[in-house]
Amino acid sequence: MSLAVLIPAKPLADVKQRLSPVLVSGQRRRVFEAMLRDLLQQLSQTGEVERVLIVGGDADIQQVAADNDAFWLAERQRENKQSGLNNAVAQGVTALRAAGCRKVLVLHGDLPLAKVNEINELIHSHRATGQQLSLVSDRQGQGTNALLIDTDKDFKFHYGEGSLDRHIREANSRSLRYQSRRYSGIATDIDTPEDLLDLVEALAVSPQQAPLTWMVMRRYRLEIPVLIEEQRVSA
Ligand SMILES: Nc1nc2c(ncn2[C@@H]2O[C@H](COP(=O)(O)OP(=O)(O)OP(=O)(O)O)[C@@H](O)[C@H]2O)c(=O)[nH]1
Numbered sequence: 063m064s065l066a067v068l069i070p071a072k073p074l075a076d077v078k079q080r081l082s083p084v085l086v087s088g089q090r091r092r093v094f095e096a097m098l099r100d101l102l103q104q105l106s107q108t109g110e111v112e113r114v115l116i117v118g119g120d121a122d123i124q125q126v127a128a129d130n131d132a133f134w135l136a137e138r139q140r141e142n143k144q145s146g147l148n149n150a151v152a153q154g155v156t157a158l159r160a161a162g163c164r165k166v167l168v169l170h171g172d173l174p175l176a177k178v179n180e181i182n183e184l185i186h187s188h189r190a191t192g193q194q195l196s197l198v199s200d201r202q203g204q205g206t207n208a209l210l211i212d213t214d215k216d217f218k219f220h221y222g223e224g225s226l227d228r229h230i231r232e233a234n235s236r237s238l239r240y241q242s243r244r245y246s247g248i249a250t251d252i253d254t255p256e257d258l259l260d261l262v263e264a265l266a267v268s269p270q271q272a273p274l275t276w277m278v279m280r281r282y283r284l285e286i287p288v289l290i291e292e293q294r295v296s297a
Pocket residue numbers: 069070071072076077078079080081117118119137145146147150170171172253
């Protein structure tokens with residue numbers, strides 16, 4: 063197998079805690095599930111990906127995987143003090159390597175604006191320039207929203223605050239050939255209420271970018287600016 067996409071996912075009950083000032087639990091679940099489904103829809107359009115694997119989550123996430131012909135792996139209990147995300151990604155890469163996969167693209171589930179042409183371009187540039195690691199940052203240039211790695215290389219994942227720099231340091235310490243690229247859709251992870259507001263504004267103009275996310279978000283779109291303003295005033 064040449065290239066697989068790995069998407070880590072928490073159980074829906076736990077997702078998107080940072081959106082709790084503007085969305086209650088049921089809303090956060092629905093928004094995350096819709097974002098994940100929109101991302102999987104984009105992935106289904108690329109000819110580059112032979113397999114999609116979702117690691118972690120619950121029965122609902124398992125159902126999302128099944129609906130999209132994706133594989134699903136239960137997350138093992140963490141065995142050390144690493145974050146659950148780092149463990150889940152390492153577990154998925156190990157499983158994919160064992161299945162014969164030579165490259166793994168790690169994408170997060172909260173990237174509803176990631177576009178198929180960005181994903182294709184990332185994969186092409188990785189191959190064409192002989193990279194062993196390719197990184198795509200978030201809008202702040204701090205997080206790692208996409209990470210494409212050759213599975214014959216040892217690599218320790220450092221998701222968490224400032225992960226882009228830490229992944230670059232890890233690449234340097236292992237003398238890996240790497241590139242860091244920017245793509246506006248992949249860069250747009252939805253972490254904060256302000257991210258959600260930006261997303262609603264973008265989708266109001268062109269809902270086809272992430273149709274399922276828009277179907278959910280359109281119901282909440284009037285409340286969000288009011289709740290953000292209330293938070294601001296009370297802070
Ligand atoms: N399997 C697994 N996935 C995780 C874990 N933590 C985060 N993720 C997933 O990794 C991606 C990025 O997650 P974060 O932005 O760190 O977390 P989040 O749930 O989206 O948001 P917050 O709760 O606000 O931090 C999402 O697809 C998450 O569902 C974990 O411990 N295990």
